[in-house]
Amino acid sequence: MNYRVIKEDDLFLLSDEKGDIVGNHPYELGLYTKDTRFLSTMKLLVNGESPIALHSDGGENYRSSILLTNPHQENEAGLLLWRESIQFERTRFISEGVLYEKVKATSYFPKKAAFRIAMEMDADFLDMFIVRGFQNGKTGSRGETAMGDQEMTFTYNGSDQIERTTVVKWDQPEQELRSGYVGFDWELQHGESKEVTFKIEALHDQEKSKMQDENDALNSLKKSYEEWNGSLPRIETDVKQLEKLVQRGTDDLRVLLTDVGFGSFPVAGLPWFGVPFGRDSLIAALQLLPFNAAVAKGTLLTMAHYQGTKVDAWRDEQPGKIMHEIRYGELANTDQIPFAPYYGSVDSTPLFLMLLVEYVNWTGDVSLVKELRSTIDRAIDWIDEYGDRDGDLFVEYHQEASKGIANQGWKDSGDSVVHRNGDYAVSPIALSEVQGYVYQAKKGIAQIFTQLGETEKANHLDLTAEKLKKKFNEAFWMDDVQFYAIALDENKNQVGTITSNPGHLLQSGILSDDRAKKVAQVLVNEKMFSGFGIRTMAIGEAGYNPMSYHDGSVWPHDNSMILLGMAKSNLPEEMSQVVQGLLDASHHFEYNRLPELFCGYDQSLNTVVPYPVACSPQAWAAGTPLTFVQSLLGIFPAGLNKKIVLSPSLLPSMDELHITGLRLGDGILSVSLIRIEGKTEVNVKENTTGWEISQQLETPAL
Secondary structure (H helix, E strand, O other): OOOEEEEEOOEEEEEOOOOOEOOOOOOOOEEEEOOEEEEOEEEEEEOOEOOEEEEEEOOOOOEEEEEEEOOOEEEOOEEEEOOOOEEEEEEEEEEOOEEEEEEEEEEOOOOOEEEEEEEEEEOOOOEHHHHOOOOOOOOOEEOOOEEEOOEEEEEEEOOOOOEEEEEEEEOOOOOEEEOOEEEEEEEEOOOOEEEEEEEEEEEEOOOOOOOOOHHHHHHHHHHHHHHHHHOOOEEEEOOHHHHHHHHHHHHHHHHOEEOOOOOOEEOOEOOOEOOOEHHHHHHHHHHHOOOOHHHHHHHHHHHHHOOOOOOEHHHOEOOOOOOOEOOOOHHHHOOOOOOOOEOOOOOHHHHHHHHHHHHHHHHOOOHHHHHOHHHHHHHHHHHHHHHOOOOOOOOOEOOOOOOOOOOOOOOOOOOOOEOOOOOEOOOOEEEHHHHHHHHHHHHHHHHHHHHOOOHHHHHHHHHHHHHHHHHHHHHHEEOOOOEEOOEEOOOOOEEOOOEOHHHHHHHOOOOOHHHHHHHHHHHOOOOOEOOOOEEOEOOOOOOOOOOOOOOOOEOHHHHHHHHHHHHHOOOHHHHHHHHHHHHHHHOOOHHHOOOOOEOOOOHHHOOOOEOOOOOOOEHHHHOHHHHHHHHHHOEOOEOOOOEEEEOOOOOOOOOEEEEEEEEEOOEEEEEEEEEEOOEEEEEEEEEOOOOEEEEOOEEEOO
16 A cells, blocks of 8 residues: 555545655545545655655554654765664644644764754645546635744635635744745754644634644544444454454444544545445445444434435436435535535445344334434335336436436446446446345335334335345346346346346345355356455456456455355355455455455465555445454344344354354343364353344354
């Protein structure tokens, strides 16, 4: 990873490995909030030169530490600094919308060393869509840079009538201050240190400053992480890589949490998707449910707030539809792009209902259903009226927005839905996995309505779901390959390319047992399974490309949705194969962090080939290891009935798995799985839920 990123709430810093914000970098570096770059330059200088990187640690999400040293420096008068004589340490973190950066210099020169350290800074206030080269448009104007006592302020008057301000303060007297530059002249004896702390804040309009003492801010941040980690279940196993992945995943999900007023939810990923995303946020919250159900509640409330209210082709909006994403920058605020919010996602609405059902299953909290009652009704109405465009029971998508997204499933690149002859499918398109989401959502909501005494509505949902199941299996099943089509095109012809999409059907209940088995077997054959995970498209298909974004790559989150289905469908051998492949893949990535995606090459290269611009950390990639635990435990609770079903299985490489402090309802469940003489023994260590447990006492070794 040739960048370093830290985030807290809605502010994130993207720098190079030295900690600088510079130009001509593969990633557009900067300090960002609300889709605006509030710092476009931040460069540390030693006697006017950039220092040399020694070590750059990107493993700790909320705080970054970077070690540097000076180059050899002379001028016509003689020696300025002997090479590697001064150590510079940059430590930084973000708290309550403020970036704190401490620069500490320590001398190892045998005599007194004199030098100047300086920080160059600038703020271009560019909209993120302009920064990334996606759009241009009418923008505002920069104001004068103001300088005061140990302070510098950059201002911008946006075309959206919002004044944006970047305030920079430091805690040591400077020797030179001019626009975009502050310099400090220091003298150090051997072993002596000196430091300066910068506080950088991004403000909108008359927003009040939240700068505070650096130590108080850091202690507050540490406490929030301690509370987060203390609330999570503890995982112990003899496969230590799984422990590392789960810890990394929960750490990454914590840093990706944001609250826009309705509770914490995960943004999609860094660096470019640190905003509410319907599909991504909902799936990440689903993955996190066994570990922290409160995030699912915050995600549902956030999505409900932005639910579509009208027909607006510019935004691909219809009443009841759950959004795709929302942006807060200048272009979105002035309607130059349709992202305030944008609704071009065919699966966000059924995924919203799916998450709500699973939230109830894990918590038993029906009060949230009552709170969101009108939201649920509108979402179901959208599925039946606007999602099903032609009344054939299938939910389809078709782009209306001129600057929107053409393919509106999770594989949203323009080449992702392709016929076996290489032709791209033409919309309206009905995706296979979306029909499964709809079926699962309707069946689950029907159960909740039955519990609430709304039998007429429950029966109607059940009836329409069963009709969908019958028609889906007739229209999407391909006898010649014993698999499901990825989609139906505008003419209701099958898009027959073998892809991972039908794997999502395994958790929905829309498949018969024998067809579920056949789907799983295709997914783990040599054409679909790379050895490191399930590919998005099978080798041999016309669109297959192991380097592509969606047509042959491996996406961890895609695998996680399939894994949950394999576990739910009682397919432990296939599930085990996929979990082990992803565990093997994770060894090849920095900080035990599964990325957004990686290339689909097989294991003959003896390495995983990274995708060049994958997001990392990314929410649903971070959530993937958490689904390993749920899948291995085989736990799918039914909160309405206060029942817990366990169907556990251990990996061939695993003899022990202990889960302590799993939260269900108002209680705790702790379970140990131990392989003894080839069989898995299940030991329920603690159960304060009051829920009934049915368990498979012994599972044959895989």
